[in-house]
Amino acid sequence: xxxxxxxxxxxxxxxxxxxxxxxxxxxxxxxxxxxxxxxxxxxxxxxxxxxxxxxxxxxxxxxxxxxxxxxxxxxxxxxxxxxxxxxxxxxxxxxxxxxxxxxxxxxxxxxxxxxxxxxxxxxxxxxxxxxxxxxxxxxxxxxxxxxxxxxxxxxxxxxxxxxxxxxxxxxxxxxxxxxxxxxxxxxxxxxxxxxxxxxxxxxxxxxxxxxxxxxxxxxxxxxxxxxxxxxxxxxxxxxxxxxxxxxxxxxxxxxxxxxxxxxxxxxxxxxxxxxxxxxxxxxxxxxxxxxxxxxxxxxxxxxxxxxxxxxxxxxxxxxxxxxxxxxxxxxxxxxx
Amino acid sequence: xxxxxxxxxxxxxxxxxxxxxxxxxxxxxxxxxxxxxxxxxxxxxxxxxxxxxxxxxxxxxxxxxxxxxxxxxxxxxxxxxxxxxxxxxxxxxxxxxxxxxxxxxxxxxxxxxxxxxxxxxxxxxxxxxxxxxxxxxxxxxxxxxxxxxxxxxxxxxxxxxxxxxxxxxxxxxxxxxxxxxxxxxxxxxxxxxxxxxxxxxxxxxxxxxxxxxxxxxxxxxxxxxxxxxxxxxxxxxxxxxxxxxxxxxxxxxxxxxxxxxxxxxxxxxxxxxxxxxxxxxxxxxxxxxxxxxxxxxxxxxxxxxxxxxxxxxxxxxxxxx
Numbered sequence: 001x002x003x004x005x006x007x008x009x010x011x012x013x014x015x016x017x018x019x020x021x022x023x024x025x026x027x028x029x030x031x032x033x034x035x036x037x038x039x040x041x042x043x044x045x046x047x048x049x050x051x052x053x054x055x056x057x058x059x060x061x062x063x064x065x066x067x068x069x070x071x072x073x074x075x076x077x078x079x080x081x082x083x084x085x086x087x088x089x090x091x092x093x094x095x096x097x098x099x100x101x102x103x104x105x106x107x108x109x110x111x112x113x114x115x116x117x118x119x120x121x122x123x124x125x126x127x128x129x130x131x132x133x134x135x136x137x138x139x140x141x142x143x144x145x146x147x148x149x150x151x152x153x154x155x156x157x158x159x160x161x162x163x164x165x166x167x168x169x170x171x172x173x174x175x176x177x178x179x180x181x182x183x184x185x186x187x188x189x190x191x192x193x194x195x196x197x198x199x200x201x202x203x204x205x206x207x208x209x210x211x212x213x214x215x216x217x218x219x220x221x222x223x224x225x226x227x228x229x230x231x232x233x234x235x236x237x238x239x240x241x242x243x244x245x246x247x248x249x250x251x252x253x254x255x256x257x258x259x260x261x262x263x264x265x266x267x268x269x270x271x272x273x274x275x276x277x278x279x280x281x282x283x284x285x286x287x288x289x290x291x292x293x294x295x296x297x298x299x300x301x302x303x304x305x306x307x308x309x310x311x312x313x314x315x316x317x318x319x320x321x322x323x324x325x326x327x328x329x330x331x332x333x334x335x336x
Numbered sequence: 337x338x339x340x341x342x343x344x345x346x347x348x349x350x351x352x353x354x355x356x357x358x359x360x361x362x363x364x365x366x367x368x369x370x371x372x373x374x375x376x377x378x379x380x381x382x383x384x385x386x387x388x389x390x391x392x393x394x395x396x397x398x399x400x401x402x403x404x405x406x407x408x409x410x411x412x413x414x415x416x417x418x419x420x421x422x423x424x425x426x427x428x429x430x431x432x433x434x435x436x437x438x439x440x441x442x443x444x445x446x447x448x449x450x451x452x453x454x455x456x457x458x459x460x461x462x463x464x465x466x467x468x469x470x471x472x473x474x475x476x477x478x479x480x481x482x483x484x485x486x487x488x489x490x491x492x493x494x495x496x497x498x499x500x501x502x503x504x505x506x507x508x509x510x511x512x513x514x515x516x517x518x519x520x521x522x523x524x525x526x527x528x529x530x531x532x533x534x535x536x537x538x539x540x541x542x543x544x545x546x547x548x549x550x551x552x553x554x555x556x557x558x559x560x561x562x563x564x565x566x567x568x569x570x571x572x573x574x575x576x577x578x579x580x581x582x583x584x585x586x587x588x589x590x591x592x593x594x595x596x597x598x599x600x601x602x603x604x605x606x607x608x609x610x611x612x613x614x615x616x617x618x619x620x621x622x623x624x625x626x627x628x629x630x631x632x633x634x635x636x637x638x639x640x641x642x643x644x645x646x647x648x649x650x651x652x653x654x655x656x657x
Contacts, residue, residue, distance in 0.1 A: 054521040162608040183365045194377045194610065195548050199603035200593050206603075221522065224551070224596040228603050248633035251596060267551035267594040269518075271574045283524055 004078075005183055005215040006066060007042040011075035013061050017288060033287050035061040037239035038075070040315075043183070046213040048206065050247070052220055052262070054284050057236040059219045063185040066217065067099055068092060079183070097127045100176035102205075104188040106168035108158040117156030120144070120175045129179055139178055146208060147174040165226035166197035170204065177208050184209075185217045190225070201230050223266050227251050235259050238295040240288055241315055245322035255324045257302040294327065302328060337408055338365040339542055340389070340428075340510055345402035347381075347388045358384040358615045360566040361402070363640070366559070368509065370417065370542045373553030375589070376563035377610050382546045383433065385563075386512045391419050391429055399614075425456035429508040433515045433546075435496040446483040450504045456506050472501040476531060493524040504535070511536075512544040517552050529556055550593050554578060559597065559646075562586045565611050565621035569639070572647035577586040582649040584626050620652065628653055 005170050014032035035329040036058040038043035038173050043049045051059045064070045066077055068084060076083050100123070103109040110119055120140050123129070130136045147170040160168055169189060186205060190198040202225060209216045220226050226233055227247060234244040235258065243256040254260050261280040282299045285291055291298045310322060315325040347359040357509040359381040366372050374382050389404055391411060395612055404411040409596045414423065434437040440448055446469055453465040460468075473480040473626060476497040487495060496516065503511055516532060517525040533556055536543050547553055553560060553574070560574040581587040588606035608625035611617050617624055624632040632652050640650045 054523065150578065166609060168405060195550075196377055196589060196592050196606040197609065199594070199605035200607070203603050203605070223522070224594045225603075227596045227598075228594045228600050247600065261523060263596060265522040266596045267526070267529075267555050268597060269551035269554050269578070269590065269595055270597075271554040271578050273597070281527070283493050284521070 002045045002047075004042045005045050005080065006217075007078040009040045009076045009078070010038050011040070011062070012036055012038050012073045013058075013065055013070060014073045025213075031288055034239050034290060035287060036065060036072075037290070039236070039239070039241045040075075041227065041234055041241065041244060043215045045182075045215055046207055046209065047232065048216045048218055048230045050102055050218045050220060050226040050233040051236060052223055052226055052233055053236035054221065054262075056238075056284050056287060058239040058287070059221075060187055062236070063101070063187050063217060063219050063236060066183075067096075067101055067185055069101075078236060085155045093127065097123075097129055097179050097249075098181050099183040100179060100181040100185070102169070102172050102176045102184065102186040104191045105190065105192045106160075106165060106172050109172055110168055111276070112160050114159075115156065115162075116144075116149075116158050116160070116171050119160075119171060120178050123175060123179050127179065143178040146177065147171070148204060149174070150255060162198075165193045169193060169201050173201070173205060173208070177214075179211065180212060181214060183217070185219065187219045188221070189218075191220075191222070198225070205229075223251070223262060231275060235262065238284065238290050240295055240325065242296065242324075242326070243322075243324045244315070245324075249320070249322045253322070255322070255329060256296075256326050257320065257328070258296045258302050261301070292306045292326075304328060338405075339368050339370075339407060340364040341403075341405040342385075342389070343403040343405065345385070345388060345404060346400040347384050347393065347397060348400050349384075349394070349397045351396065351614070354614055357566050357616055359389060360615060361389065362563075362566075362568045364561055364571055365570065366510075366542050368542055369536075371536060371543045371545065371557045373557030374546045374561050374563060375548065375550050375553050376545055377548060379610055379613065380563045381566040381613075382548075382563055382608070383514055384520060384646045386430060386514055386544065386546060389512065390424055390428055391416075391432075392424075419458060421458060425452060425503075425506040425508060428506060428510040428512065429503040429506065431496075431499050431503045431511070431513040431516055435499045435516075435520055438499060438561060439495060441487050444484050444486055445490070445498050448507055449483075449498075453505045454520070468505065469501070472504060473498075475504070475535070476501045492520055493527060496520060496524075496528050499537050500528075500531065500535070504539070507539075508541070510542045510544070512546065514546045515548070516545070517547065517549065525552075532556065550589060551595075562589065563648055565616055566613060567621060567650060568648075569622065569651070570649045572649075576644075576647060582630050582643065582654050583648075583651045584653070585620075585622050588625075620650075 001220050013036040014034050017031040026211055053059050065072050072085055077085050117140055121136055141152045144155055149155045149170055230247050232246050233250045235242045237258050244258045280299050280301055283294045293309045293311050294313050297303055313325045315323045317323055318329050343363050344357055344361050346361050349356040349358055354460040376382050388399055399412050449469050450465045452459055469483050470480040473483055478494055479498050545557055557574055560577050561568045561571045564585050570586045581590055591604045606625055619635050620633045620638050638650050639651045640648055642648050
């Protein structure tokens, strides 16, 4: 088994709810949005780890916490052998060379006043990752080639408005990979792109990950795409991980009722396979006051009684590192 | 006679840089109760087709040529007044794209639906309209006691249901849904599509489902039209087209949609990007991205021909044989 690059333990992020002046006078208790509420997982070298769930489940917050773009409320984030939650800004800056992010919207994440060459060179310059201009140019050209932006010499001088959405996302990907990072977060990298170009951007990311043996956290709501992209998948709901396992375990041998519901809801591009009629009711509850016990019990089609309402299920291993947090599988061995 | 027949419809938008060829020479027809899916990438003219049928194009949009026959009457020539009181909402109605933003945030949902009813059916009293709303809300699965709420008090799924209720307010025969699933979470999206399917059957509606997502269309429609750069490039029965796509673009689009039930595979997409409709490519509009492109594709535009009954395609590869 290859080495662990990222290991997070019991990570939490609670955002305080702004109450205003009168609110703070009359309500003594501060309310929190429990965006991420105690999650643990690890990502290995060269692995594509998918984090899936509905909006509001805490996927994006998790991605930002791991890069320390947000400060965690509690928990530890081990990067290699180092707990990065304890580092100060200077020490963090050293580490940022080794961890990067691709944002969701390439129309917003690229500076419209900078040419592509400068956009990609910026991380090298800011983090002093190169010794001279010649090396800088070489690195930029190389990564443009990797990102399949041909001819590189031409793209260097183009501006973002001259590029299509797919090309922009290639530039954003090139910018993330130019530092040759050990860990990259991609937050819904294709949701803003045209359907015909989505697959090629993801395929590019897969090939870069293979080439550089990067650890990759892929945040998405699209289970169909993650099925073809990820090695392992974690399903999040209201700040908690509900199920975690290899892609095949989660998709084909899913155990958690929420995972099953998500998979049933994914439309299948095949007119001959009609969807089964079980669609769960309601929408994701507010993370300010998450339901007691199992957070999913209010919508769960397999609710088994008071235990779901009163006791929070732990994430347990049901065999072969397939983890699930559900009372249906509490304590006993399950072979799917 | 078909319920709706679109013949050689061409719609352009005038801009400072010249006309945008948003919809060019498209034809299709539909019968009562028939579900049609209209698929394609963003900017291919799907929404413009819907706006043309309802005659609610923005100020710079214009139907240049062609006919839209609704029960034999050409909508293109109908007066605004007749359109408003006879056809729009009573004959053809639309679920607007982006339910999140389509409702006016400063009016109660009830009042917005009443406005739609009174505008299109001037004979109805406000009291009758209110009663109708209770029925509509029950039909779309929203508690009628919530009708007095403002849009911000509704969740995303409820807003989409309210939009569907509004579209059904005057018992239309054709319902057009523009991207009804986008911006919703997959579970809520599945709920909304299920509702859409049930209503379609119950009310015997002819529906046009506009979406970029082929998987949604394959689950809800029997007939499928694929649009590319303002043209319908393939039209036919959804089973045949998924099994045996004839146009290279259809083929590419289908393989760009991964199936969650399949084994892990390499993701395939169509190289290049959709063309600029200010200056569409010569010949077949798809030729710059087509892996089967031949010389003739650059020069001549292929004809839209019927290969087998009800299956039309616009491609030189097919017409050659």
